[in-house]
Amino acid sequence: MKEYIPGQIEKKWQKVWEEEKVFETPQYSEKPKFYDLVMFPYPSGTLHVGHVKNYVIGDIVARYKRMKGFNVLHPFGYDAFGLPAENAAIKNKIHPEVWTFKNIETIRNQIKKIGISYDWKREIATCTEDYYKWTQWLFVKMYEKGLAYKKKAAVNWCPSCQTVLANEQVVDGKCERCGTEVTLKHLEQWYFKITDYAERLLNDLERLEGWPENVKTMQKNWIGKSTGAEIDFKVDGLDMSIRVFTTRPDTIWGVTFMAIAPESPLVETLVTEDKKEELEEFLKKVSLEDRFKRTSLEAEKEGFFLGRYAINPVTGEKIPIYVANYILYEYGTGAIMAVPAHDQRDFDFAKKYNIPIRLVIDNPESPIDVEKMEKAYEDEGIMVNSGPFNGISSKEAIEKIIDYLEEKNIGKRSVQYKLRDWLISRQRYWGAPIPVVYCEKCGTVAVPEEQLPVKLPKDVEFLPTGQSPLSLDEQFLNTTCPKCGGPARREADTMDTFVDSSWYYLRYVNPNLEDKPFESKDVNYWLPVDQYIGGVEHAVLHLLYSRFITKVLHDMGYVDFDEPFTNLFTQGMIYKDGWKMSKSKGNVVSPDDMIEKYGADTLRTYILFMAPPEKDAEWSDAGIEGVHRFLKRLWNNIYSVLEKIKNVSAEKIELKNKLEKDLRRKLHQSIKKITEDIEGGFKFNTAIAGLMELNNSFSDYLNKTEEKDLNLPLLRELVEKLALILSPFAPHMAEEIWHDLGNDTLIVNEEWPKYDEKALEVDEVTVIIQINGKVRGKINVDVNADEETVKKIAFEEPKVSSYIEGKEIVKVIYVKNKLLNIVVK
Structure with a gap:
């Protein structure tokens, strides 16, 4: 029998998927569209399994929706500017750009090993000139509309990060990044006028029926x-x-x-x-x-x-x-x-x-x-x-x-x-330069579109000093005024990284467009995002800012929609030893190590089986070991019969006995349950439990049936449909099974199976027997049996007869196909 070797199978199918470009999404299709998006990561280090949970959830949705006949846009990128990358670069004495792209390469390879079905041709990084050019364009448009302005004000200052923080980035009086006590400082700063949209941001929460109530409440309270x-x-x-x-x-x-x-x-x-x-x-x-x-x-x-x-x-x-x-x-x-x-x-x-x-x-x-x-x-x-x-x-x-x-x-x-205008100025190096110059003659002048991007200089001392590192670079600072051509000085602050992430979901639609940030007709086709997936910690910052920017672009006539995300799912965190995973606590579990030991399919399946995906969950080495054993048992069951059923048709199935009827019923019950679990609120843990139950029924059938008596057409249907419903969770294993069944197609391109209503019908039911309200036994009866037949069978049941012998039966209450209660005295 063929041995289950995850490493070989997974590399093989990842290569095939890449060569055949199966996850590249056509811009338009006759199929209905489905935009499936996960929040992109800060590439300030390698991923641990806590990060991976987000991407696996998104991948289940993408693979399932493809099989349901949708044209699925499932892109990925990197929130590559900002403090996490810069601080890590300073610590490691390496330029932020070098550090960032090194980490991007590591993360990309990690995600590919997991088998996530991203359209890699749409990959973006917010720190590249072809992206931040359009972040600067967005600033200019906001400035032209009076939504970007500068004022002197008391601001939140982090002495450790040596930069300004927005109110949203202060948690219990401390910097959310490093935990340092925040102080006050009076500085000239740039702001976006989000308060002009406060009422709409508040009222339109009522339209977001696909958002969790707790997230909407957090936004309501923040707007205040x-x-x-x-x-x-x-x-x-x-x-x-x-x-x-x-x-x-x-x-x-x-x-x-x-x-x-x-x-x-x-x-x-x-x-x-x-x-x-x-x-x-x-x-x-x-x-x-x-x-x-x-x-x-x-x-x-x-x-x-x-x-x-x-x-x-x-x-x-x-x-x-x-x-x-x-x-x-x-x-x-x-x-x-x-x-x-x-x-x-x-x-x-x-x-x-x-x-x-x-x-x-x-x-x-x-x-x-x-x-x-x-x-x-x-x-x-x-x-x-x-x-x-x-x-x-x-x-x-x-x-x-x-x-x-x-x-x-x-x-x-x-x-x-309570909402205050969005403070976007940062006195740090690793960010998009604010596209403004100051001219003695013309005053404050926004850099026109044709002169964008204002490039971030590479050769700059970027250690935090309390003032922007760009303010020390005379070559960067000295420029000419776009209006009068006279001498001018550039703005030395860079933009808050939340500006970069406030519009990235639009750029995925046209990631390589050179003359504009996006094509309006394309984003109007794909947006709003049908399913957005990410951490609840972004409920106030990123999600509120994205809603604001979308409304601004709508009012300017660039997009037809004014809310970016139709449905939102916020996943729980993975903990180890009672703590959120972090390098400082030394409790990080590497996906690479787990894939090396168990395979990507085991890691994917375990992450989803741990708990309902919206709940926090504690990592267990024994738990992932258990899921690996389940996949091996499933593999062994399938491959014990695969050669026998390879050339068998499942077109005509004759069921010869109760065991075969029960197995086919369990198969179609499982298809129904797993479909409903995925459609009805991301109940992936119970969907996987359903796969485990089906495999138990499979094992039961094989153990109780002689080899010569195996129903091969039934087993062909079982293995084929089992591979299909397994494929979103363990896609590499499913692809291998599908191929070994003799199919010349890829399972990722197959349709999701439908369940047979007739197969769900039962011949027998279990009726609980109570005597004076206490359970005393149970019997199996024909589903069409009348009350007299059920009573006759019940009274002859030894356990029941011993309780009623010599007693007067006062009355009998029968709930059809469920309960028989005998009242005696």
Whole structure:
């Protein structure tokens, strides 16, 4: 019997697939299209099996959809700019470009060994000039539309990475890349105006029926829509006002102080001369605090009185203005009207600094004594101490008070978002240069399309210094103005890598196009992506930015769709020893090692069998060993009969006994189940369990049947269809079986099998026997047996008769083909 040697089989079929170009996708086809996309990797090192899970899931979908008759676009590439590659290159004392392309070659070879069915002719890397030229083109188009702008602002600064971070890249006050505490820095930075699209990004989430609810919720929370009022508080003694946004205008009569974020530019304007020195000490102290933890309810409230007062616009009362550590500049206007009676953090602050607390919403069921308040009253109630609004409910008062503020011209209705504009400037080398020049005569000028790309110079010292390495390269910096031809200096910052990945799914459609980023008619055919697969950690950053850029391109008329991904699947992580795999923990499992030991088909199948693919799973050496044994048993079963059935037809199958009927039924039940598992939510682990059950039935049949009595047409059908439903999971093994059956086609080009409804019909069913509600036995009966026949068989069953002998049968309840309950006394 032919031995199962994975290494030989897998190399052989990978070579055939490549030579015959079976995975190259025609741009148009009579078949319906299906765009199957996995999130592309950062090539900052080699892959481990945790990365591979993503690609295997995508490959199952691609192979299955091809067999279902779709023209499948399944491309791959590399998110090749950015900090991971640059930091690794610095550590290894090698140029980022050399390091990146070395890793790209390694990753490409690793993926090919796994047998992933990518169209390699569409491969892209975001760090190549023919790609980042169009990333720069996108920036220019955004700039022309007023969606790219530069401003000086307090930004998140990572001292370790020596670069600016977007809010989304700060997790619990730390850099998401290296874990260093993030500090603040004031810099001139480039931004994309994503806030112009906040409402659409929020509302259109409802259209994304194929997205997980938790991802949509994360995006909703990040966008953070709030409705309320903007109110102006005049500053006593200065010709200026402080604008605040509040969702609780019903509490305005209770405002007894104002609080401003330490990062706000207003602080320098408002502080009185005699307090400046003391203020500096306070700001220095606050700057050392975690900016996100300091806003929590539990954190110690710290403040500094600026020596100024504001005027409460509805009471005319003077109220002190403080800098407070629990206010973040990023949210609202960076200033709040503080209502200590009805906000816990304001309450804690007022208690600490002896500021009056004024009740303006009372509890109708238990009136509140302000003198005895131990915490803020934050529920709804009845308005008190609120002028003309006394006596009405606080909920009703909100709209009425906004009307009042608008009539008095001291406030207006407003919608605010937690979302802030997308900060894209990075003071690092390995990224797409921002295509802007600065001319004394013309000001800020975007580089025109015909002069793109602005090339990233190769011979640059790229160690992080806190300023862009490009700012030290005079040859790069000195240029001519595209408008007037006079001397100009280039922008030295590079773009955030999330800009590169915000449009890559479009470039796969026309990866080699030289005169434009993509052909509109082609992307309108292929997009939106039918199935997108990747980690949930990208729910806020990459997915939100991609949606934004797609909407911008739609509004500019380049694409007909305004959402990039119709269906989204977020896979779980693979852990080892209770930890997420990482080189630093030394718990990485190499796919190369697993392929060397067990073969790619075993690795693929085990990764999918470990757990439901959306769940995290713990790697087990015993688990992959078990899956390898299953594939070997399957192989041995097939090859024990393969020579006998090679030239047999499965056109006409006669079933001679129950064993043969059961085997054929199990085959068609398995086709039905595995089809439904793949179609109905990526239930790959249960699909593989179904293959294992089918193989057990196969073994059972072979063990109970003499060689001379084997039903060869049935076995031909079984092996042929088994190879077909196995092929997405273990494609190399399936291809070998298909070939050895005498087929001259490739299994990857075959149709997915249909199940025979008639084969699913059963002759017998198992009926559970209960006596007084307790299970006492079971019997097999003809599926068409009537109740009297079932009762007769049941009463004659020895286990049952022993329980009813000598007792009175009160009644018998029969649920056809399922249950017989005998009530006795």
